[in-house]
Structures are given as structure tokens and as C-alpha cells.
Amino acid sequence: APAVPSLWGIPLKYLSLVTLAVQNSSLTIIMHYSRVSTPPERTYSAATAVLMNEILKAIISLVIAFYGVDTSGMSSEVGQAPHTSPSRLALRMFGYRLTKLRKDVLSRDCWKLSIPAILYVIQNNLQYVAASNLEVATFQVSYQMKILTTAAFSVLLLRKKLSSTQWLSLVCLAVGVGIVQIQGSTGSSHSVVESAHAMNSLTGFSAVTAACFTSGLAGVYFEMVLKNSQSDLWVRSLQLSLFSLLPALAPVIFNQRAQMADNGGNLFSGLFYNFGAWAWATVLTQVLGGLITALVIKYADNIMKGFATSLSIVISFLASVALFDFRLSVTFLLGSTVVLIATWLYNHQPARATSARSIGAMVS
Numbered sequence: 001a002p003a004v005p006s007l008w009g010i011p012l013k014y015l016s017l018v019t020l021a022v023q024n025s026s027l028t029i030i031m032h033y034s035r036v037s038t039p040p041e042r043t044y045s046a047a048t049a050v051l052m053n054e055i056l057k058a059i060i061s062l063v064i065a066f067y068g069v070d071t072s073g074m075s076s077e078v079g080q081a082p083h084t085s086p087s088r089l090a091l092r093m094f095g096y097r098l099t100k101l102r103k104d105v106l107s108r109d110c111w112k113l114s115i116p117a118i119l120y121v122i123q124n125n126l127q128y129v130a131a132s133n134l135e136v137a138t139f140q141v142s143y144q145m146k147i148l149t150t151a152a153f154s155v156l157l158l159r160k161k162l163s164s165t166q167w168l169s170l171v172c173l174a175v176g177v178g179i180v181q182i183q184g185s186t187g188s189s190h191s192v193v194e195s196a197h198a199m200n201s202l203t204g205f206s207a208v209t210a211a212c213f214t215s216g217l218a219g220v221y222f223e224m225v226l227k228n229s230q231s232d233l234w235v236r237s238l239q240l241s242l243f244s245l246l247p248a249l250a251p252v253i254f255n256q257r258a259q260m261a262d263n264g265g266n267l268f269s270g271l272f273y274n275f276g277a278w279a280w281a282t283v284l285t286q287v288l289g290g291l292i293t294a295l296v297i298k299y300a301d302n303i304m305k306g307f308a309t310s311l312s313i314v315i316s317f318l319a320s321v322a323l324f325d326f327r328l329s330v331t332f333l334l335g336s337t338v339v340l341i342a343t344w345l346y347n348h349q350p351a352r353a354t355s356a357r358s359i360g361a362m363v364s
């Protein structure tokens with residue numbers, strides 16, 4: 001059997017799932033804080049943040065893909081020229097990697113990544129709208145609806161078969177999210193941070209719902225492209241980020257034009273307006289999340305990703321209670337418990353008994 005890829009002896013599959021859970025809770029808290037801790041006129045541009053996220057991911061994927069290029073084809077060349085100096089050899093190696101990488105990135109099927117790229121850019125922008133208008137915990141539980149959309153798109157696109165228990169768990173999930181929403185819309189929740197501007201639940205929930213659709217479709221689409229070809233994960237990630245650049249740039253230019261009409265100035269002067277430490281922390285956490293998501297989709301799948309995300313709810317709860325004196329209401333606890341049970345039920349299917357058990361062992 002092929003060796004299981006691992007880091008420090010821990011299989012990448014589990015390492016990536018646990019890291020994703022921790023990253024997810026950190027991102028929700030950092031993003032919410034970065035948005036609501038300042039009045040709207042002093043917040044940074046979400047469009048700039050999304051663009052920075054894609055640029056940084058592209059650079060990191062490029063570096064990893066570059067060093068991941070298989071150079072075994074070069075050995076015959078080296079054998080023919082035994083007296084080549086080390087610097088010349090390094091230069092030749094550099095050129096070899098570059099040529100091979102360019103060919104891989106510009107492969108004939110690279111256009112396929114344009115679909116998840118556009119969807120993810122929309123989703124990443126919507127996430128800022130949701131984080132600005134919902135409490136941390138409410139946002140996170142409602143965002144669990146992406147398990148539902150992921151399941152639907154897995155059935156449609158990957159022809160995955162779902163058991164009756166899984167369909168039941170999806171209904172449970174919808175009910176759980178509904179309970180949390182009732183709690184959120186009555187305004188009885190306690191804010192985890194001092195909010196400097198009014199939050200609008202309806203706007204927040206609409207953004208989350210739309211983001212759940214793009215998340216499910218984009219995730220399943222990326223899994224389909226990745227698993228139906230031999231291409232390297234980092235080449236695929238690089239293609240994804242490159243295709244994201246244009247749609248991520250569009251809202252930035254649009255916003256700048258509107259601002260220029262108001263106060264004059266050049267096109268990019270306001271790009272990093274109010275872009276402070278919290279904005280950068282949000283971007284960096286999101287970059288990390290994107291890279292781990294890619295790993296999870298490769299070494300596990302989108303369904304397991306849902307499991308890791310629901311684990312992150314528990315982490316966020318504990319963090320909110322410890323850090324922000326967050327008090328949980330009975331409705332919130334009830335809704336969240338239903339969501340967690342549904343997630344467990346969804347993953348607990350006979351065909352996947354082994355993997356569900358091992359994840360369960362990892363969680364406990």
C-alpha cells in the first residue's frame with residue numbers, strides 16, 4: 001500500500017482537519033472583531049482583503065508548486081555533463097522547474113478552475129457581510145448549512161449516494177440552524193465584542209445563505225477537478241488563485257471609482273485605507289484557511305471538512321466564554337446541540353464506519 005502522507009508522524013488527513021477546525025474558529029472571531037470594533041466609516045475595505053488573500057495564496061502556492069516540480073527527468077542531462085559547476089547546475093535546475101511549472105499551470109484544462117474561483121471570490125466577499133451583521137456564534141452555526149448544500153452538490157455532480165440516515169441528519173441540521181436563527185432575530189444574544197455599528201440580522205442571514213451555496217458548489221467542483229486528474233494539488237491551487245485575481249480586483253476598482261467620484265484622488269489611493277493590524281490578521285488567517293481547505297479536500301473530502309467545521313463551533317463557544325464573557329442562551333444551546341448531533345449523524349454511516357470512528361476517536 002502507498003505510504004500515507006504525514007508530518008511529524010501524524011497523517012496529513014487528521015492534521016489538516018484539526019488545523020482547519022482551529023483556523024475556522026479563529027477566523028470567525030478575528031473577522032468579526034476586525035469589522036465591528038470600529039464605526040463603518042473607519043472600517044477597511046473587504047474587497048481589498050479578499051484581493052490580498054488571493055494574491056498571497058497565489059504566491060504561496062507558486063513557491064510550493066515550484067519546489068514540488070519533479071526534477072527526476074533532469075538526471076540524464078546531468079549525467080551527460082559531469083563537469084558542470086554547482087551554480088550553473090542550480091541555474092539549469094531553476095530553468096527546468098520554471099518551464100515545467102509553466103506548462104503544468106497553463107494546461108489545457110486549466111479553465112475548469114475558473115468556475116470555483118469566481119464562486120469563492122463571491123463567497124469570500126459575502127463572508128465579510130455576514131461577519132459584520134451577525135454575532136460570532138450565530139454566524140458560525142448558520143454557516144453549517146453548507147453541509148446541506150455540499151451534500152446536494154455531491155449528489156448532483158459527484159453522483160454520491162446518501163443513506164436515509166444522512167437525509168434525516170440534513171433535516172436535523174436545517175431545524176437546528178432554524179432554532180439558532182430564531183434566537184438571533186429576537187435580538188436576545190449577547191455581543192462578544194463591543195459593537196461600534198448596528199448589525200442587521202436579515203442582511204447577515206441572506207449573506208450566509210448565499211455563501212453556503214457557493215461553498216458547496218465550489219468545494220465539490222474543486223474536488224471533482226482535483227480527483228479526476230493527475231495534476232498536483234499546488235498547481236491546482238495556483239490555477240484557482242490566478243483565476244480569482246480578476247473577479248477579486250473588480251469590486252476593488254468599482255469601490256475606488258465611487259470614492260474618486262466623491263473625493264477625487266487616484267485610483268488606488270484608498271486601497272489600504274484603515275487597513276490595520278486586525279485587517280491583516282483576518283487576511284492571514286484566511287490565507288491559512290484556504291491552504292488547509294485545499295489539503296483537506298485532497299486528503300479527506302468535503303464531507304469530512306463539514307465535520308471539522310462543526311468541531312470549530314465548540315472551540316469558538318469555549319473561546320467566547322473564556323475571552324469575552326459570552327453567555328449562552330437555552331435556545332442557542334439547543335440549536336447548536338441539534339446541529340452537532342446532525343453533523344455526527346451525517347458522518348456516521350455504515351459504509352464510512354471506519355473513517356467516522358477514527359474521526360470520532362480524534363475528536364474525543
Ligand code: C5P
Pocket residue numbers: 057120121124214215216219222237240289290291293294305
Ligand atoms: O467555507 P469553505 O470551506 O467553503 O471555505 C473555503 C475557503 O477556502 C474559501 O475562502 C476559499 O477561497 C478557500 N479555498 C482555497 N483553495 C482551495 C479551496 C478553497 O483557497 N483549493
